[in-house]
Amino acid sequence: LVDLLLFPSVYLFLSLVSECDGRVIGRMGQSITLPCKYDIKINGPREMCWGRGPLPSSGCTNQLLATDGHKVIKESRASSRYQLQGRLDEGDVSLTIMNVTEEDTGLYGCKVEIFGCAKRWEHQEEGT
Template identity: 55%
Template structure:
């Protein structure tokens, strides 16, 4: 009698320990994560299953998110939950799309096997980590200027021959410069005018002389 009791307690402990063992899956936010769950269809045939959040209770799934009758999905709480495995072969792994940190936690997969206390239970602990921030070699946009930085700009070197910049609002040449330029060019202008006039007078005189000479020749020949 004692032997049967010890054996019964031993089997019960093994059962409890097996239900406590959970697979751990780590993912990055924004990815699609698959939580594995498979059962043997040869021993139990095609069975209905359900997935839920948290530990699996005595019946059903806690906070059920998706369920199947063994051949197709019959209910889901969100389109983010999908069963892409071959259901008829016992692959009822759960795929979660675009995971976030809120998806972290324990999940339970329950396979409904005919008979008392024959259901198979699988637990998966999902841990979602934040996506890594891309690094950049560029300097930050907002730069805080400290007192030391300001001092380094204040004590700058003075060049021996500083460059002076004229005021752009004044004309590029002063009146004195214009007068000087006009004074230098005036004699040249006057000389040019005189040369032109002299040339015109000479040409006019030559034309008149040639006409009178021609007339004189004609009159002389006539008489």
């Protein structure tokens, strides 16, 4: 079996959004979750997106999923293996990748728009 390691690094533009830096480990064929949360009590429901590759100043590169703050908007080209299974109404916009494959290796970014700024949460995974 091949293990996939995720090494997230965090770039915060606002201290209102918080999630700890850490490592996510997944095995091929299993599901993994890349964490991304914001304080919905302070900020209210916010638009956000998950993409693959570096995060640009607006939107997400190779967008996988997005929300309007209330419901998930799937990118038509994105696989159904990408899901937001957390509680959107609690600010949990963590990305779950179902049935992980080697092709899932790469850089992932979560962007939450907060008062014109964005939280950049970049996940870099390396297969070993």
